[in-house]
Every structure is written in C-alpha cells, then in structure tokens.
Amino acid sequence: MDHSLRTDLRKSYITDEVFAAGDVLRDPTQIKDHAYYMGVVDGSTRYGDIKYAGPVADFKSHPKVTADPDRRSLLRTEWMKEFFATSSNPVGHGFNLADANNGFACFSFAPKSDIPIKIIVLDDTQREDDNSADIHGHGFLDRARWSWLKKELADGDAAGQLMIIAAHVPIGVEVTAPTSEMGWWTDPQNAVTLPTLIAELHSHPNLIMWLSGHRHLNTVKAFISPDPLNAPEKGFWHVETSSLRDFPQQFRTFEIYLNSDYTISIVTTDVDPAVRDGTPAATSRKYAIAAQQLVNANIYNSNPTNDPTIKPMPTGSYNAELVKKMSPAMKTKMQSMFAAR
Numbered sequence: 001m002d003h004s005l006r007t008d009l010r011k012s013y014i015t016d017e018v019f020a021a022g023d024v025l026r027d028p029t030q031i032k033d034h035a036y037y038m039g040v041v042d043g044s045t046r047y048g049d050i051k052y053a054g055p056v057a058d059f060k061s062h063p064k065v066t067a068d069p070d071r072r073s074l075l076r077t078e079w080m081k082e083f084f085a086t087s088s089n090p091v092g093h094g095f096n097l098a099d100a101n102n103g104f105a106c107f108s109f110a111p112k113s114d115i116p117i118k119i120i121v122l123d124d125t126q127r128e129d130d131n132s133a134d135i136h137g138h139g140f141l142d143r144a145r146w147s148w149l150k151k152e153l154a155d156g157d158a159a160g161q162l163m164i165i166a167a168h169v170p171i172g173v174e175v176t177a178p179t180s181e182m183g184w185w186t187d188p189q190n191a192v193t194l195p196t197l198i199a200e201l202h203s204h205p206n207l208i209m210w211l212s213g214h215r216h217l218n219t220v221k222a223f224i225s226p227d228p229l230n231a232p233e234k235g236f237w238h239v240e241t242s243s244l245r246d247f248p249q250q251f252r253t254f255e256i257y258l259n260s261d262y263t264i265s266i267v268t269t270d271v272d273p274a275v276r277d278g279t280p281a282a283t284s285r286k287y288a289i290a291a292q293q294l295v296n297a298n299i300y301n302s303n304p305t306n307d308p309t310i311k312p313m314p315t316g317s318y319n320a321e322l323v324k325k326m327s328p329a330m331k332t333k334m335q336s337m338f339a340a341r
Helices: 028-032 076-084 143-158 194-202 280-295 328-337
Strands: 036-042 049-055 107-109 117-122 162-167 207-212 219-223 236-240 251-258 263-271 320-325
Touching: 117 143, 143 162, 143 194, 194 219, 207 251, 207 263, 207 320, 236 263, 236 320
Parallel strands: 117 162, 162 207, 207 236
Antiparallel strands: 036 049, 107 117, 219 236, 251 263, 263 320
16 A cells, blocks of 8 residues: 555554545545545444444544554564564574565575475565555565565576475466456566566476465466476466365365375365364354355356366365476486385
C-alpha cells in the first residue's frame, strides 16, 4: 500500500477513532476518502460481531474505541525480529540466515549435510513501500531478490544439489495481474515478468519443486520441461498447501525418495488433524465448512487459467506421488553416493 495515499493508516491501529475510507474493493485509490467507517470486531460477543461500520453520514459523531499502543501493524523488519525473541532453536528460525535488519527475508539451507538437497526460502511478496494502491496479493521480486534467486539456483546446480523453492505466492496458477489479485504483478517495479521467471526456473535442471500457500487451496501443477523429449529434467512440480483456517484444514508432509532407477519421487500427503467434539477445534471445522459453502462451493474445482496440468480435487484434499527425472550429471552423482541395492 502506498502510505502517501493515507498517512493516518498505521496510526489508526492504535488510536481511539474508528478508521474511515472509501470503497477500496472497487477502487483501491478510494482509501483516500472518508466515506465509510470500516468497523471493528467486538471481542466480547460470541461470534465477534462487527460494530461501528457503515456510511459516515449515518453517525452523529465519530465512533470511538479504547486506544492501545500495542495494537499496531508490524513492518516487515519488526515482524522478522520477533522470530529472534524465542526460547527455541535456531534463534531467528531461519531469519538468522537473512538480513533481518534490512527486511531481506530470503535465505537458503541444506537440511542434511550428507544428502544433496537445498531449500531456497524466497520472499516473493510485494514490498510495503512499492507505491502500489492495489491490494498487495501479487507475486513480486525486486531487483535484490531476483538477483539473489538466480545466484542461489546457479550455486545449487554447480554444487550438485537438488533444490526446492519455498515461497508464499504461487506462480502460473492464476491469470496474470491486474485481472487477478493473486497473479504475478505486471507493474514495471517488478524486476521480472512471469514468463522470464519460469524460463529461468526451467534452465535449472536440479530444481524439483516450488512450494507455496497464499490461495488457501491444495493443488498440484506440473511445469513441464520446454524440451520434454530430450531434457525432461528441466521440468519441476508446483505444490500449494491450504491454510489450517480453511476446509479441509489439513497440513502437508513431503517425503522425498530416490528410486532404484535414479528418479526422484516426492510423496505429498495431506494430514487430517483429529478433533474432539465440543472443542474449539471442532467448532472451527464447522465454520470452515460453512465458509466454503457460503463463499464458493465450487472453489476446489476452479481453474482460472484452464491449465490442463492443474487438476483440483473436489474434496479440497490432494495426495500424490510426483516423479522427477534427474539430469545425467545429477544421476551420476547420486549413483556414486547411493549405489543401487
């Protein structure tokens, strides 16, 4: 959000006045207006009723709430630093490998020193100072992050490491912005277009998977190699995982196997947490089911890109075994490290 459009936006979190703006869903620039009170959640009610919402003209005076200096929005740097205030290890929970002081939230690590796998944690969210008045749901890489990603991928290939990218925003599963609020941002401030990004990813045969969330859906997409006959190893898998807030409220596990023919199998399994009747967890599940029915009963069958490699499951759950072929060089390395048994 361009804070110059509304300098009192962050201040509104801590003051005693209810925030008023225009219809930002129809036109994000209307945040400059003061036509409608956005309302607040009444935590004293069972269902969190909304109060103080509606046209400003309907109120005789400015609605008030209790001011609270701790009720505030966090900047990216503030959010990252919170991970260092912990009694668990590692302190920083990954951000100890990043430039937390400057808000650079990308880092990479090797989970096991004796297995050639590298995890690239990529922050592909929009910056808060990108001067965009649009809703900040698009995929975005500034020049620093784009340069960093290309180097990490090149280094992984050179080191003979299979690579997994873990990002927030998915790629190639929504129509390109501005048609979609979740597509890749087309603004010139974005350092890379979606076609260029995908071409770069295809050029690294050791990339096996891109993990993401953001859309609250469980889907799998195949990024097929541009030369599937002669270089199938240039293809990779794209796996989205839903939020635990939304039905089917599952988290996902990944198991990576080296097969006897020296292909890689990625077993993606959705885990269904058990809930006990009468608990808050059980109530949450009922709400998740109701939300799906009310908002969009067919959301799990939607495929806005009409991509034949995306096959949403009608239940919202998605378990699969995804097979990846390795490059000749990587296959030779794995044969030397792990002889067929």
